[in-house]
Ligand SMILES: *[C@@H]1O[C@H](CO)[C@@H](O)[C@H](O)[C@H]1NC(C)=O
């Protein structure tokens with residue numbers, strides 16, 4: 001009760017001081033409107049523009065930071081401007097503004113060519129981001145001292161090459177595209193042909209691959225930088241997650257309870273990060289903020305925890321956790337065993353580890369001709385090369401899946417009605433929200449896939465009209481068993497008709 005009141009009081013107190021979203025007169029933020037906008041952008045080399053509404057809470061929070069950044073950046077000839085979209089709807093519509101605040105960067109004086117601002121919302125991150133925008137994508141150094149200074153100050157990984165003219169063009173091209181995530185430098189006196197300097201690390205990571213290859217291929221150079229630019233032991237959050245996914249490497253997560261715990265394990269994970277460089281990425285994740293993510297990794301919310309997600313195979317691995325009863329009775333904080341972490345990492349890399357597959361229980365008996373498949377039975381079933389196996393991957397909440405259900409049911413009944421087809425086909429479904437199906441590419445629900453007899457490694461996705469006739473035609477065309485499904489269907493229809501007639505004969509009246 002007390003604490004709740006306190007929260008209310010605090011909220012009220014803060015509310016009373018909540019600042020305006022509009023920068024005060026006399027600040028270094030320039031107010032722009034339809035009449036002044038184009039001319040201002042055209043006459044200033046670098047402008048950050050905030051499109052906002054006075055009532056918007058995030059705009060109010062941003063205001064003092066924005067004002068502070070504006071005065072710091074003035075000396076660098078970088079301007080910060082504001083456009084009030086409640087006054088200037090047309091300008092905001094022209095700029096395609098959909099939410100507040102929207103921040104856009106205008107470089108080189110063209111009002112029609114805005115870049116999305118992708119930095120943070122504190123004065124410091126606005127300043128860093130905008131200073132960076134004012135620099136060329138590759139900074140050229142001829143002075144060792146200035147170069148060392150850059151390495152010391154940069155909060156981003158610095159990619160450096162020694163100016164080799166064979167690499168020059170590709171290097172510049174990649175620098176233009178990765179400009180926001182990395183700092184690129186050219187230094188004639190560099191000891192290395194090409195290297196990445198990570199923040200807070202003394203030793204650079206030098207390029208040891210095929211020089212001719214990357215000199216010709218911007219894609220290869222980009223891929224190398226995306227892997228080597230990851231910290232040995234980094235942090236997963238909204239800003240960094242994309243880089244981890246793009247690296248294509250499996251990601252090893254350390255979920256920690258608090259900063260002390262992160263620190264305690266930091267050198268251990270940094271060491272692993274160095275040892276397994278290029279094979280796995282290691283990163284911490286703040287369980288206080290993102291603890292729910294454990295579920296996506298098939299782990300329980302018992303922290304600290306360690307888990308590995310191989311995103312290309314979608315396989316998940318984790319250090320064993322406690323049964324719920326035991327966890328609830330714990331009388332001291334949980335500890336993560338570094339020995340078990342090392343073993344798991346080693347097993348995953350050498351292909352020996354068992355993934356944790358999420359699965360419903362295997363059903364004791366099947367309720368209908370549509371076979372209920374679960375995570376534990378899925379792989380074995382689709383690997384049955386003697387049968388045509390059709391699998392519907394669905395989600396319980398999906399409307400299209402519900403509409404398909406009776407049609408799919410009927411398809412299964414038809415194939416079960418004949419001795420030969422019943423032995424040659426499996427018509428199954430699996431709730432993909434409750435069961436893992438690693439390696440199956442699900443782009444939506446339902447996804448229906450045929451694993452044909454004789455060539456189950458070449459699955460065929462069903463992408464046509466969802467009717468019984470269409471399914472039968474699809475199975476006949478793509479299946480491996482090549483049975484006369486039309487005849488089976490005709491026989492089934494005839495039997496149905498007869499059964500209906502018999503039934504109405506028996507009861508002596510038509511059904512309602
Ligand atoms: C700032 O920008 C203006 C307008 O482009 C230009 O005239 C001026 O020389 C620049 N000043 C500096 C210090 O770069």
Ligand SMILES: *[C@@H]1O[C@H](CO)[C@@H](O)[C@H](O)[C@H]1NC(C)=O
Pocket residue numbers: 165168169172
């Ligand atoms: C390197 O490439 C950039 C961009 O294409 C170009 O501006 C620069 O002159 C080149 N430098 C050398 C030494 O060739």
Ligand SMILES: *[C@@H]1O[C@H](CO)[C@@H](O)[C@H](O)[C@H]1NC(C)=O
Pocket residue numbers: 250279310311312313348349351
């Ligand atoms: C991750 O999965 C891919 C694709 O199945 C596989 O080639 C790779 O070896 C796996 N990596 C690890 C470290 O298990």
